[in-house]
Amino acid sequence: MSDDGTRTEPYGTWPSPISAELVASEGRTFGHVAVDGEDVYWREQRPTEDGRGVIVRYDGEATEDVTPEEVNVRTLVHEYGGGDFTVHDGTVFFAAFDDQRVYRQPPDGEPTAITPAPESERGLRYADFEVSADGRHVYCVRENHDVTTDEDGAEEPTNALVRLAADGSNEPEVIASGHDFYAAPRLSPDGDRLAWLTWDHPRMPWDGTELHVATVADDGTLADERVVLGGDAEAIFQPTWAPGGDLYVASDRSDWWNLYRVPLDGSAPEPVVERSAEYGAPLWKLGMATFAVLDDGTIVATVTEDGTQRVELLDGEDRSVVDLPFEVFAPRVSSDGETVTFVAGGPRTPTSVVRWAPGDDPEIIRRSTTLEVDDEYLATPEHVTYETRDGEASHAYVHPPTNPDVESPADERPPLVVFAHGGPTGATFPDLNLTLQYFTSRGFAVADVNYRGSTGYGREYREALYGEWGITDVEDTIDAAQYLADTGRADPDRLAVRGGSAGGFVVLAALAFHDAFDAGASYFGVADLGRLAELTHKFESHYLDQLVGPYPEAEDTYRERSPVEHADRIDAPVLLLQGEDDPVVPLSQAEAMVDALDENDVPNSLLVFEDERHGFRRANSRERATESELAFYSEVFGFEPADDLPRIDPAAGDDA
């Protein structure tokens, strides 16, 4: 022990107050946010309540749960959901996870279903709600699994826009149909017009969408419908009516998601701000919002530029950056015209629901965690841009090992875990990620990579992965590890890679096609591209046409890039973690990978999590996954962790 009380311990073995139990149980996830008069409502997902979604209200003084204990608020439209509820004069409308029906819950009342029971389990799903000014109707997206559409010979659910009677007295009326996907039905302030988005296979909503506008007749039917913006190669995001009746969107027509005012006669949109920065985001979840228009016409926008995020005020020609104590902003912005509510945090600030008005200090309404961990245990991220093997640039946040109680032997360098995000059309940000801090506080370095294909760096960067999935993302992930090893920040002999979903595919592909990593942890990762194209859900059923090539025409490429076909080339041990009921990357993907690894005597362990779908929501699943991952690295890298962990021995092929 040194004079200042610090001990010298090898990296990875450091004792840390950030336990797996804390990682698992601390950390509500905030979803949709809605403002109703003076009150703020949001959906929060609670790991300690089996991942249940709860609508919570803040009335300016106190916070209380709105939905009853037995209700799990969560829509499964597009499987990823989003826009699970809305509020009108204190009455809440929400989608229930168990039956996917829409419920109406008046102030101090009980929820009652306002949509019919489906024929099949969860056969009628609803999301992205908008209530008419008189409170009599609810406009929303419906995904019908009872009535399927024949798409290229494949049966798939039918999506449409519907109008519900708010009291449930009538059957839902279909008001717009015929496209594969619908999103964002939004009524103009006078209620006379409806704007919404559509897109069709094989496009994803970040490839190209159409912005429609129609007039709303007294009987609710739509007339004079027209497409006012968008198309195959222009992704429109978040149609928003200003209080004065102007329509605003984010569009990536400039190659960046910039903001525009859209004339309703179909003439060219007028830029509000056009620059190399992102004011929109990929529409993985319905109801996402990155900006709001205040009553005085000022736009409050969250912006991503060069790996950093901030809030800007846009007022005519003026653009000003707001100085707020947050570094990361989720696409969950809502406004009452004077104040803005958003979800924000930072490397040392738990993600929080925050209300703010220009000129005022922000009010933190709810924190995702009450975790009292001394800042000294939290790694400080650095955004790095590194050169890739083909001379291009890629980006990552580097988090060094951080723990005030311990130092490492002078001749040792830390093991590295490279985090690869899902999507792949997504991004990672430097928010307070307790899983990541679990590793850094034990003496790991972490690189959290925004490989090419990620969002936040413009359309060209995003599309650099098209046709190259499994190649460019994997190489960029390896090059991040190499960059840290070359600059002395990681031990080149102890490099691990981990990721979920498309990030899990990066893990498996890196191990199968390269020799860079010594261990890989795949959370519900893709192993067999052809099977994914055949079996995944409607929303992503043609995503791989862009990422890999048309299926089945490009079947050979699918086979060439599928880790399951090349398990004989894997040397490094593999940990696979999989939700039993995952509809996005089914359990069969992990099982096929395990069979292929076993056939080739590659050390592996598979952990299957009951009652989990895509992404683990329950505290006990999250705790088991985190501890198992550390146990796996300690086994592979041969160190003795400070924690009492479950035994994971991939060499024994045990399925813990």
Ligand SMILES: CC(=O)N[C@@H](C)C(=O)N[C@@H](C)C(=O)O
């Ligand atoms: C291409 C594909 O199917 N991707 C999904 C498996 C995926 O990665 N989804 C993201 C959004 C996730 O993080 O789950």
